[in-house]
Amino acid sequence: MKTRAFEKHYYLMLLPGLIWLVLFNMVPMVGIVMAFQDFNPGLGIFGSEWIGLENFEFMFLLGDSKTVLYNTVFIAVLKIAGNLLVPLVFALMLNELRLQVVKRWVQTVVYLPHFLSWVILSGILLDVFALKGPVNQLLSAFGVEPILFFARAELFPYIIVGSDVWKEFGFNTIIYLAALTAINPSLYEAAAMDGARRLQRLWHVTLPGISTTVVLLAVLSLGNVLNAGFDQVFNLYNPLVYSTGDIIDTWVYRAGLVNLQFSLATAMGLLKSVVSFVLIVISYMLASKFANYRIF
Amino acid sequence: MIASSKGLSILLAAVLLTLTACGTGEPTSNSSGNANEKTSETAANADAPAAPADPFGKYESPVTINVGQAIDPTDTSLPAGDTPENNQYTRHIKEQLNVETKIIWQTATGKDYDQKVNLAIASNDLPDLVVVNDAQLRQMVKANQIADLTEVFEQYASPAIKGIIEKTEGRAMKAVTFDGKMMALPNVTARGDAVHTMWIRKDWLDKLGLEVPKTVEDLRAVAKAFVENDPDGNGQKDTIGISGPQAGGKLHANFIASSNNTFGLDPIFSAFLAYPGFWLEGDDGKPQYGSIQPQVKDALATLRDMYAEGLIDQEMSIRKDAAEPVVGGKSGIFFGPFWMGYWPLPDAIKNDPTANWQAYALPLDVNGEYSPHMATPSNTFLAVRKDYEHPEVALKLMNLLVRDEATFDVSVSLNHYPVRIVYAPVDEIEFSVEMLKEVLAGTKTPEELDIPGYKLLASDAMNVKKAKLEPYDKYDIQYWSTEDMGIWSRQYSMFVGGAPLLEPRNEVYSLTYSQTKTMESRWANLEKLENETFLKIIMGAAPIDTFDSFVEEWKKLGGDKITEEVAEAIQE
Numbered sequence: 001m002k003t004r005a006f007e008k009h010y011y012l013m014l015l016p017g018l019i020w021l022v023l024f025n026m027v028p029m030v031g032i033v034m035a036f037q038d039f040n041p042g043l044g045i046f047g048s049e050w051i052g053l054e055n056f057e058f059m060f061l062l063g064d065s066k067t068v069l070y071n072t073v074f075i076a077v078l079k080i081a082g083n084l085l086v087p088l089v090f091a092l093m094l095n096e097l098r099l100q101v102v103k104r105w106v107q108t109v110v111y112l113p114h115f116l117s118w119v120i121l122s123g124i125l126l127d128v129f130a131l132k133g134p135v136n137q138l139l140s141a142f143g144v145e146p147i148l149f150f151a152r153a154e155l156f157p158y159i160i161v162g163s164d165v166w167k168e169f170g171f172n173t174i175i176y177l178a179a180l181t182a183i184n185p186s187l188y189e190a191a192a193m194d195g196a197r198r199l200q201r202l203w204h205v206t207l208p209g210i211s212t213t214v215v216l217l218a219v220l221s222l223g224n225v226l227n228a229g230f231d232q233v234f235n236l237y238n239p240l241v242y243s244t245g246d247i248i249d250t251w252v253y254r255a256g257l258v259n260l261q262f263s264l265a266t267a268m269g270l271l272k273s274v275v276s277f278v279l280i281v282i283s284y285m286l287a288s289k290f291a292n293y294r295i296f
Numbered sequence: 297m298i299a300s301s302k303g304l305s306i307l308l309a310a311v312l313l314t315l316t317a318c319g320t321g322e323p324t325s326n327s328s329g330n331a332n333e334k335t336s337e338t339a340a341n342a343d344a345p346a347a348p349a350d351p352f353g354k355y356e357s358p359v360t361i362n363v364g365q366a367i368d369p370t371d372t373s374l375p376a377g378d379t380p381e382n383n384q385y386t387r388h389i390k391e392q393l394n395v396e397t398k399i400i401w402q403t404a405t406g407k408d409y410d411q412k413v414n415l416a417i418a419s420n421d422l423p424d425l426v427v428v429n430d431a432q433l434r435q436m437v438k439a440n441q442i443a444d445l446t447e448v449f450e451q452y453a454s455p456a457i458k459g460i461i462e463k464t465e466g467r468a469m470k471a472v473t474f475d476g477k478m479m480a481l482p483n484v485t486a487r488g489d490a491v492h493t494m495w496i497r498k499d500w501l502d503k504l505g506l507e508v509p510k511t512v513e514d515l516r517a518v519a520k521a522f523v524e525n526d527p528d529g530n531g532q533k534d535t536i537g538i539s540g541p542q543a544g545g546k547l548h549a550n551f552i553a554s555s556n557n558t559f560g561l562d563p564i565f566s567a568f569l570a571y572p573g574f575w576l577e578g579d580d581g582k583p584q585y586g587s588i589q590p591q592v593k594d595a596l597a598t599l600r601d602m603y604a605e606g607l608i609d610q611e612m613s614i615r616k617d618a619a620e621p622v623v624g625g626k627s628g629i630f631f632g633p634f635w636m637g638y639w640p641l642p643d644a645i646k647n648d649p650t651a652n653w654q655a656y657a658l659p660l661d662v663n664g665e666y667s668p669h670m671a672t673p674s675n676t677f678l679a680v681r682k683d684y685e686h687p688e689v690a691l692k693l694m695n696l697l698v699r700d701e702a703t704f705d706v707s708v709s710l711n712h713y714p715v716r717i718v719y720a721p722v723d724e725i726e727f728s729v730e731m732l733k734e735v736l737a738g739t740k741t742p743e744e745l746d747i748p749g750y751k752l753l754a755s756d757a758m759n760v761k762k763a764k765l766e767p768y769d770k771y772d773i774q775y776w777s778t779e780d781m782g783i784w785s786r787q788y789s790m791f792v793g794g795a796p797l798l799e800p801r802n803e804v805y806s807l808t809y810s811q812t813k814t815m816e817s818r819w820a821n822l823e824k825l826e827n828e829t830f831l832k833i834i835m836g837a838a839p840i841d842t843f844d845s846f847v848e849e850w851k852k853l854g855g856d857k858i859t860e861e862v863a864e865a866i867q868e
Contacts, residue, residue: 041420042439062821062853123616131610132534150614151835238543238613239828240837257411259820260435262418 035267055267064251065268069275072247075157075228080221082165083172088214090169091176092202107177111170122235125163126150156241164232175217176210183209215290222283226276248272349451349688351695355394359686361693363714364416364423365402366409373709384705385713392700393692397714405711407544417441424684425693425715428480430471430552430810433677437474438816443680443687446478452691456698456748460484460719468674471810481690482674483717488634488725490555490671492562493796494659495636497628498772499652500527512567512598512659515629519607522628536621538602539630540612547613547830548572550823551806554671558632559618561599561608566667566804567659568595572830574669574806575862583807583862585855587826588847596843599834613831619643625651634725634793638785645778652773657796667802672809678717694719701751707782721749728753729794732760732787736768756786763787771795812861818854825849 030045035055037048059065090110097103113121129135129149136146149155183206191201230249237245248268256265288294365380374383386397400423403412410429416422417435428436436442453461461468461484468482494515501508501518504525509515519537521527528535541547541559548565549557550573565572570591578584586592602608609621619640621627625648634655644651657666678694680687698719701710710716721727728750734740735757742757763784765775771792778784811819829846832838 040439041418041435042441044420058817064821126614126616148610148614151837153837239824239831240613240835242824242828254824255820256418257414260414260417260431261817261820264817 031266032270032273034263035270037263039263039266041262051263055263056271059264059267059271064246065271067243068246068248068251068268069271071157071244072226072228072249072272075160075233075245075247076225078157078161079164079228080218080225082161083168084214084218084221086165087169087172088176091173091180092206094173094177095180095206096198096202107170107173109170111174113167114171116167118229118231118235121163121167122232125159125236129159150236150238151240153241153244156237156245160229160232160236160245163236164229172217176213179210179213180206212292216287219283219287219290222286223276223280225279226272351452351454351692352392352699353692354392355686358390358394358396359689360396360398361689361714362398362400362424364409364412364426365399365714366405366427366711367402368405368709368711371709371711373707374712375708378708380712383712384708385710388700388704389693389696389714392696393689395689395693399714422681424681425690426679426681427715427717428677428679429675430677431816433472433480433679434811434816436679437479441682442479443682443684444477444479445481445680445687445690448688448691449478449481452688452695454691454695454698457691457694457719460698460721460749463722464673467672467809471672471674472677480677480679481694481717483676483678484673484720484722485555485671485675485718486720486724487670487673487722488794488797490549490633491657491668491797491801492549492557492560492566492631492633493655493657493668493793494563495630495632495653495655497522497527497651498654499650500628502652503527503529508654508656508658510658510660512564515564515659516602516605516607519602519629520605523606527628528625534626536609536627537607537629538609539618539621539627540609542615542618543613545613545618547827547834549669549671551575551672551809552811553675554669554806554809555675556633558636559630561631562669563631563659564599565592565595566669567661568592568598569661569667570595571669571804571806572826574804575808576804577807583859583866585850585859587830588850588855593840593843596830596833597840600836600840603834604836608834613835623647634797635789637787637789637793641788642781642785645773649778650773653792654771655793655796657799657801661802665802666796666799667804670803670805672806673722675809676717678715690715698751702755706755724750725790725794726797728756729790729798732756732790733768735760736764752786756790759783760787764791807866808862812858812865814854814858814861818858822850822853822855822858825853 033045034048036050036052037045038051038054039045040048094103094106097106127133131146131148135149140146147155149159187205187209188201191205196204226248228247228249230247230253233245233247233250234253237250248271252265252269252272255261255268367380374380378384380402381397381399389395389397401412403409410432413426413428413432416426417432417439420439420441422436422441433442461482464484468484469478472478472480472482494509496508496518498508500522504521504527506518506521507514509518515538522535523537524533526533526535538561539559540561546553546557546560548560548562549555554574568591570589571586572592572595574586575583576586576589599608603610609615609618609627612618615621618630622630622640623643625644636653636655641651641653644653657668661667678690680690693713693715694717697713697716704710731740731745731750731753735742735745740757742754745757746754759780762780763777764787765777767775776784776788825846829838829842833840833842
């Protein structure tokens with residue numbers, strides 16, 4: 001098969017994306033060599049002294065690497081699960097609503113937080129969960145002692161996941177709602193004709209109808225598993241919750257930009273890239289198998 | 297399928313092309329950089345003046361300085377029409393020196409500025425003149441990014457600046473000398489910045505019939521009363537005894553950042569003769585790291601109890617802004633240097649004109665003395681980019697600032713001076729307060745106080761009566777006029793904030809104020825370990841005995857090696 005004439009436009013349309021990819025995602029990869037150097041900005045990447053794996057040795061000696069890797073995976077996996085299931089359930093519930101006005105209204109309201117940045121939301125969250133904030137006032141009505149949420153390492157990951165799901169579920173709901181509209185209404189009519197009740201229709205028509213979308217989103221999000229959300233964690237954490245809340249990105253940021261340990265930060269960043277790469281390959285294979293999603 | 301694998305090969309080709317392009321690109325730009333360097337060196341040599349240099353000399357053709365500027369986002373002091381690039385300071389510099397200021401980037405003050413400088417260092421893309429801290433200076437020296445200022449300092453530094461630097465008995469010079477070369481211009485600050493004093497709501501004390509707390513035990517009793525006895529009289533138990541640091545703030549100052557630790561708990565540590573973060577001389581005469589000493593454990597245990605009893609802000613280190621409860625009239629005690637009259641007290645007074653914040657050289661230690669830790673006189677540095685053609689501009693700018701600072705319109709923040717490091721005589725605050733008292737008593741006139749070095753004293757003397765009301769020997773808030781907040785800020789900081797500086801004190805200096813070789817790579821991680829552990833102990837998230845395992849861990853992770861290096865460094 002030859003490239004047909006009309007296909008050429010498509011390659012042209014690919015170009016800007018390709019340039020972006022090369023410029024911002026591939027060129028910076030050269031910097032990875034810093035992980036194996038005692039990087040000296042005056043000498044640059046090509047002039048700095050090579051020190052082999054010393055940075056990695058120190059990184060593992062610190063013990064931080066295990067903690068942050070664990071935290072990153074833990075938070076990210078919970079986020080993926082939450083961001084998949086909550087919007088799904090919510091979309092199914094919305095779909096059963098008869099009143100279109102209410103449906104629209106609810107949709108709009110729940111996806112508003114998606115448009116606020118974490119800088120703003122973190123301020124709000126810190127106030128909401130403060131010692132004298134609304135959450136503690138509510139708890140005290142039930143006789144619970146006030147809890148200092150952001151000082152409790154064991155609670156921090158769940159606050160992170162919970163608030164992220166709260167922020168994003170409205171937006172993800174829309175994707176599912178869109179998938180739901182693609183289901184042929186005659187299937188529902190046929191099911192109703194056969195005497196299927198509401199739950200049965202949900203189970204036998206709606207869910208199979210959107211299952212490919214669910215699987216596809218699930219599998220794609222695997223590639224993101226190590227992106228536990230820099231903005232969010234950075235704006236909410238403090239040294240008390242480093243043990244459960246410090247993720248690779250925040251660690252790299254502190255090491256590199258705050259403490260001038262460029263090489264160490266790169267080494268940790270490289271560790272993340274390696275793990276991410278493996279996960280992307282796995283997710284691509286899964287996507288190809290379950291959702292018939294292929295690039296080549 | 298064939299079509300798509302062709303697509304893949306196109307993509308690969310594109311990637312390869314780009315990679316080779318950038319592979320060859322880098323060395324080329326490097327070599328051209330070297331070429332520039334050589335030409336500029338020869339140019340500098342050709343321009344080198346044979347006659348003695350003039351510290352205030354005006355350039356014949358305009359010279360441009362590229363600077364990175366930290367700007368306080370809440371600062372509104374620039375008059376309409378003026379910009380950070382064009383204001384009374386930059387115009388003065390243009391007029392006097394024929395130097396034009398160009399701001400190539402600007403950030404908010406504080407953390408943002410530090411990070412931007414770190415980024416500039418990492419990418420080897422520095423402004424011509426840059427104000428940096430100790431860690432950054434070391435990094436830049438190591439990376440060979442900055443100019444040797446030894447000769448220009450000799451030729452161009454004004455006698456005033458040379459005098460101020462000499463007064464530090466070599467400490468300022470030592471901070472910027474690497475292999476015998478002077479790599480940056482050190483600042484010299486008044487020692488008042490380092491002394492952390494106890495600021496307390498005296499009106500609350502009076503209302504509850506309490507005395508100013510002298511010892512840590514008294515402090516606990518007062519804080520308890522502040523928390524439980526409703527000092528603000530609103531019928532609710534919503535007041536904070538002692539404020540603590542905000543999120544990202546420090547529990548205590550340390551040898552690298554040894555001053556101006558607002559809202560830290562330094563005086564409580566000092567009361568236990570504990571000096572975490574500082575290098576002290578042990579009984580054996582060898583240096584010891586303050587944070588791993590047993591006194592620190594005692595101090596932590598007490599702080600832990602106080603926190604558990606609710607005497608210290610329960611939300612310390614989580615709050616985004618520690619000043620907020622002070623401004624909002626909810627906090628009764630905090631610790632900070634003398635200049636709290638500039639911030640946060642003006643806002644606190646605006647909200648509650650009766651908030652009578654007073655400062656004391658307290659609490660006292662076990663020997664009944666006040667024993668604060670002291671700072672290095674130099675903590676910020678002005679460095680010049682290596683290839684910059686006019687390194688002497690750095691000196692000329694500072695000469696001009698020190699000479700003319702008192703003539704500027706004080707209402708415009710001095711932070712708008714393009715690059716500014718502080719030059720103050722070490723005893724500036726104490727001396728000024730004593731002189732101003734004489735002015736109030738009528739024994740000195742402003743004209744007599746035009747003393748070189750004490751650059752603001754003469755104008756202070758002219759203005760002091762605009763803020764200080766009679767009787768002149770009483771400093772409670774009702775004896776002040778807040779009509780001109782600018783003058784009030786300065787005078788309140790001097791008289792109220794400066795009062796503790798006149799009290800006798802047992803000064804504790806760190807053995808060193810700069811990093812050693814191993815610290816450059818390991819210190820950040822040790823510091824993180826320390827902060828995390830101390831905070832957890834105080835806030836009850838870890839048992840007090842975690843301190844012992846912290847000490848072990850600290851030694852193992854490089855602490856012992858660093859201690860040896862500090863011992864060597866002091867020998868020199």
